[in-house]
Amino acid sequence: MSQLEVNGLECVRNDRVLFSDLNFHVNEGQLLQIDGSNGSGKTSLLRILCGLSLPENGDVLWNGEPIQSIRQEFNQNVCYVGHTNGVKHDLTVLENLHMNTALNVQREDVQSPKVLSRMGLTGLQDVQTRYLSAGQRRRLALSRLLTNRARLWILDEPFTSLDVAGKKLIESIIEELVQMGEMIVYTTHQAVEFTNTPVNSIHLNK
């Protein structure tokens, strides 16, 4: 059983306390939504959860161990899709996918044509991503949900720039992942509908 646990987390940005004494845990098959107004520290929290930034106080534990001390094992199990897509504009869709394949642990039997068709990017594989729309680039970034093998997914505003169909698609992929026992932590300002998955939520207050 994998578990992500957060103990007494405090985050300070520009001498302002964004949140303090934050405690929660995420178990396998749980969906956690981080709520809060703009500037309440959602992105900061997500970046602390994936170890990209350090908290002022408190610990993030993966299976009981601080993530900083088991970084390699933790990174093998976590996938982060941030505000910035992590998609290179001068590379084609396929080259971006290959780069992701080289850097991360992949699921078995991942075939890029299948992934592209599910993400609605068929026919664009040889197009440099600078020529894609913002929504298409977001879809490409989120195709990691289908290709990477992770236990914990950290998604920062996954539904930004997606159209209605795209949002539905990501919702259904998220539900599939949760049903497979994976953990998902995400932020959003949109109303999301998960038909048969309970959503836990945390409010960050200023």
Next chain:
Amino acid sequence: MSHNSLTSACAAVLRRDFTLIMRHRNDLINPITFFVIIVSLFPLALGPDPSTLRQLAPGIIWVAALISTTMSMDAIFRSDFEDGTLEQMIMSHHSTTALVMAKIFAHWLVTGFLVTIVAALLGTLLHLPLKAIWVLQLTLLFGTPILSMVGAIAVALTVGLPRSGVLLALLILPLYIPVLIFATAAVNNATLGLAFNGQLYFLAALLVLSLTLAPIATAASLRISMG
């Protein structure tokens, strides 16, 4: 579950950086053109006297190499930092140090290595004797990777700042002084027909030192810039 080896991840980073450079040929051509132009300005300013030029050539070529490397350094991480691909590399389970090393190597091949090749031509332009040209190229071959690796640490530290141009030069250039001293001394000695292997050994030692430590420091600095 398919695990990709570290070697193939580094190869992929290398291939990716080359693809990106080939799609942005300006980034490739500008530093090397800059290097050539700076060096060819000196004969115009100093006059065509061969003995003066021969005497100043090592210094001119090396200082131009330092400046053109410094100017090209910022590109090594900035765009990756801005579009989030750098954080994907850091989030990878592969060693950041090794991936960073692949990036530095790609950068060196299109800056320092090109400078090393072109330097032969510029040495001839400045009337360096043939033997000294070989030594000049040898010092560049040993020295420019040091420049790339030490520069990468400073770039990694400043990549989070909105504009780091001059600050970067202020951070990097003093660190390049030992390389400059040993390299120019070696070429001067070769011009005068003296022994130059001592200086080359020092450069080689600095190369080994930066090869072993700089990628670790760069990876750590990138983590700091992420936070």
